[in-house]
Amino acid sequence: MGKERARAASALGHQVAALYDPEPGRAEMLGSACPGAKVLSSAGDVYSHDLDALFLCTPPSSRTELELAAIEAGLPFFVEKPVAVHASDCETVLTALRRTPVTHAVGYMNRCRHSVRHARELLAGANILGACCHWVGRKYQVDWWLQAEHSGGPLNEQATHVFDLFRFLVGEISAVAAIAPFSAAGEQPPLSVACAVQFATGQPGTILYSCEAVDKYIDLRIMTTRGALEFAGWDLRLVGNAIDGSIPPACEEDIFVIETAQFLAAVERHEPGMVSCDLFDAYRTQLAVDAARASLASGHMVSVENHYSLQTAV
Numbered sequence: 001m002g003k004e005r006a007r008a009a010s011a012l013g014h015q016v017a018a019l020y021d022p023e024p025g026r027a028e029m030l031g032s033a034c035p036g037a038k039v040l041s042s043a044g045d046v047y048s049h050d051l052d053a054l055f056l057c058t059p060p061s062s063r064t065e066l067e068l069a070a071i072e073a074g075l076p077f078f079v080e081k082p083v084a085v086h087a088s089d090c091e092t093v094l095t096a097l098r099r100t101p102v103t104h105a106v107g108y109m110n111r112c113r114h115s116v117r118h119a120r121e122l123l124a125g126a127n128i129l130g131a132c133c134h135w136v137g138r139k140y141q142v143d144w145w146l147q148a149e150h151s152g153g154p155l156n157e158q159a160t161h162v163f164d165l166f167r168f169l170v171g172e173i174s175a176v177a178a179i180a181p182f183s184a185a186g187e188q189p190p191l192s193v194a195c196a197v198q199f200a201t202g203q204p205g206t207i208l209y210s211c212e213a214v215d216k217y218i219d220l221r222i223m224t225t226r227g228a229l230e231f232a233g234w235d236l237r238l239v240g241n242a243i244d245g246s247i248p249p250a251c252e253e254d255i256f257v258i259e260t261a262q263f264l265a266a267v268e269r270h271e272p273g274m275v276s277c278d279l280f281d282a283y284r285t286q287l288a289v290d291a292a293r294a295s296l297a298s299g300h301m302v303s304v305e306n307h308y309s310l311q312t313a314v
Contacts, residue, residue, distance in 0.1 A: 001080050001107070002057035006034055008260035009055075018049050047073045053267045054078070060085050060157065061150045064093060067104075067279075071096045076103040076267045078260075082160040083279060085152040087286040094279060105263040105275035106282040108164045112259045114248050115238040116165070119222070119229050122243045123169055126224040131170050131197075131205040133162050133220040136213045139191075146189070153189025156289050159209040162220070163197075163292075164277075164285040165236075166207075169222055172200040172284065176291040177301035195292050196301075 006016050016034040020043050021027035027039045040046060046054060047069050054077040056066050063079055070077040071093070083106055084090050097104070110116055137158070144150035151157040167173060175198045180190035192210035199205060220231040227242020235255070238247055259276070266274035291302040 002055070003030060004256045005055040005057060005078070005260060006030055006037075008254075008257040009264070010034060011254075011257055012261050012264065014264060017051060018046060020046055044069070047075065051075060053264060056080065059144045059150045060152055061144075064089055067093045068096055070104075071100050071102050074100070074102060076263075078105045078107065078263045079279070080107040081164070081282065081285075082152065082156055082289065083282045083286055085149070085156065087283055087290050090279065090283050090286065094283060097279060101272070103267050103270070103272045103275075104278060105259075105266070106277045106279055107259065108161070108168075108277045108282065108285070109255045109259045110161060110165055110236055111168055111276035112255060112262060113236050113253060114251070115231060115236050116168070118246070118248050119231070119238060119241075120169055122229065122241070122246075123222060123224070126226065126243055128170055128201075128203055129223040129225060130203045131166055131199075131220070131222050133165070133206070133218075134208040135159060135162050135218050135220075136208070136210045137216040137218075138213060139211045148189045152289075153293070154191060154211045155189065155193050155209060155292060158211060159193065159207065159292075160285060160289050162207050162209065163288045164282075165220060166197065166199075166205055167285055167288065170199055170203065170205065173197050173205075173288040173291075173304050174200040175301050175303050176288060176295055178292040178295040180296055189293075190296065193292070193296065195295075197288070198301075 009016055016037045018038050018040055019027040019031050020040040031037045031039050043066065054070055054075050056063055056077055056079045060082050067077065067079060145157060176195055178193055178195045180193050191212050195207040197205040216234050218233055222229045224243060228240055229243065230240035231237065232239045237250065241247055263275055266272055287304050291304045294302040
């Protein structure tokens with residue numbers, strides 16, 4: 001994702017000024033495609049440079065200290081999804097942001113898709129009955145992706161997109177029940193999971209997730225009293241609309257350029273509300289994913305509790 005963000009920023013006419021990676025060779029390779037970019041020798045050097053914005057493209061386990069340093073420096077930052085391995089990992093960052101607000105965004109890029117924004121407008125006045133999704137794909141070929149201590153596991157790192165889309169299109173999730181195949185009894189983390197979710201307004205939803213396929217097979221449907229809104233494919237094309245029949249014309253969206261542009265515009269204009277997702281919002285998605293993993297461990301439905309709000313309300 002560091003390559004994607006550098007590509008997107010450059011495509012938008014911005015200067016990639018500095019790069020850091022624990023493996024210097026990777027930063028140098030990326031630097032060769034970013035004229036004028038300086039390869040830094042330590043992560044701490046990032047905060048001593050005169051930068052306008054920072055992209056944190058690390059595994060979920062490696063973000064908290066980097067985010068806290070950005071907040072202390074008053075440096076706007078963009079962090080990839082999911083925001084952490086566990087929601088509790090976010091709480092010191094949320095507290096720091098409440099004390100020292102800094103423009104920031106979280107990379108739930110599907111919120112920026114034209115099809116998803118169009119559907120959200122349609123659903124605002126619809127009587128929603130429930131939602132269902134299958135999100136099946138391949139394992140990511142990076143060494144940390146299957147290591148639960150670094151990624152939280154595939155359910156946390158990838159299926160988080162579905163939980164976030166459910167929240168964005170339908171509403172908050174109040175409880176989750178999850179199961180994995182019997183063959184996954186000793187598997188850490190499971191590669192295929194089915195979840196039943198209950199929305200705060202009472203509707204049910206279902207999710208089938210797996211990273212054991214040979215390609216991506218994605219379908220998401222929001223059921224209403226007038227029929228379904230149906231999305232298909234990684235780009236979430238709207239292929240069915242029983243609410244008013246409107247289908248946005250098919251178009252190529254460079255979604256990472258669109259999302260990066262949104263964040264950098266928010267930085268330039270000093271308007272944090274321009275981003276599609278901030279850490280406070282993404283934290284609630286993380287709570288729902290945490291509930292799914294807790295359900296896998298306990299065998300019971302688990303309530304989604306906003307521990308951070310409870311703590312700060314005391």
